[in-house]
Amino acid sequence: MEDTRKKPIIEVKDISYKYAEDHVLEHVSLNVPEGAFLALVGPNGSGKSTLLKLILGLLKLQSGKIKLFGEDIRMFKDWDQIGFVSQKANSFNTGFPASVFEVVQSGLTKKIGLFAFPKKKHREKVLDALKSVGMLGFQDRNIGELSGGQQQRVFIARALVSEPKLLILDEPTVGVDSRHVHEFYQLLGELNKKSGITLILVTHDVGTVTDKVSHVACLNKSLHFHGDAEEYHSLDEKELSTMYGTSVQLISHNH
Template identity: 70%
Template structure:
């Protein structure tokens, strides 16, 4: 394994992917540096979730290559370095009989084994993860009693508890009340800047998050833009409309 500290955490080269005859991704080349906060944006059906599934090894490579931490994804085994948060809160079973603490603790299963004893140190890790997402005061509450935004914070804590180096989030604000979305992204920014976690975020909230992220990738089957957030914020509405295939004002892009 290559341990060069300058090596991108994720590196995709010439990626193409199709479902049956439907080409979803075409010739994607993308680097995610260590410490980056990358937002992947694009219209529905643009291939964003497919790209994440390739990064997570859930979709099998068809054409091109992916390396994680300098190692080919086909041989990569150290998955505890990678956290994943999906759109769970939007469809979570509110009758699920578990406390917030228990849900987060379940994120340690890979690290300690399914039937191993949970130590005092493990419990401290759970509390630390809950503290990071401002949910420690809810540790004894049932997960089903929480709002969508609170549940999603708990799922992030569940991913955080195994101390990942990279966290991948697929539209995590889908179940979050609009007034809490800004706070949610501030939490992600803190995780990136203070905890040093590299983040890859698929989002539709491009105007809300553009001042929090370090890099932006605009995806619509092809990669139409990939650069730092400052460059992205200088793009005109006409340039962005070419990427999205419709009037970009629908996304309330922030040019400030």
């Protein structure tokens, strides 16, 4: 079910993609309305990463169309409107020589200028971004000294510091202690509600996150489901297993 009340930030229309003869996406159409929190789910090899790369302009379209903020992706230039946090973002070793402040400030390089000095307003943006993810007070710590969950919060702050309208997160709980996963999703839900930022979350942990998201899209080469989270909850085990290509049971964790 599409949300027609708000304009779509992303419009994907009839996308297909293949590597050599391997078809990874087949006729995928998907709209993401402004202010949505979309969970993109599916088994390994289902095409989720390829779809993200197409939306981020990292792969060239082979067929179909993509519009970002109403503009054809081939003409789109305002990439500062889109923040991205990859699942590899928190793979720092303890000797990495950068403070939390420096990591977040690196998200402003384009606005500050490569060889220019940051100004007071840039410092304030960094501190605001750290505050929004609950990491204010950690700005002088070395990024490599933090836990996986703390590092991932810092990288969300780095993505948020340029004030994007859309934030895409690819498996962001990889490396996050299981005890802190719920807290992490709580943070994303609050960011979505308080700031109105549109979120796309690629996750395998759909049972834990469905009480936070507004929409779910299930991808397995083609799009098997796209609707609101309530509709997704109403699917039975047989329907879910058909989507995933394997037996699956949806378990919702309400805290």
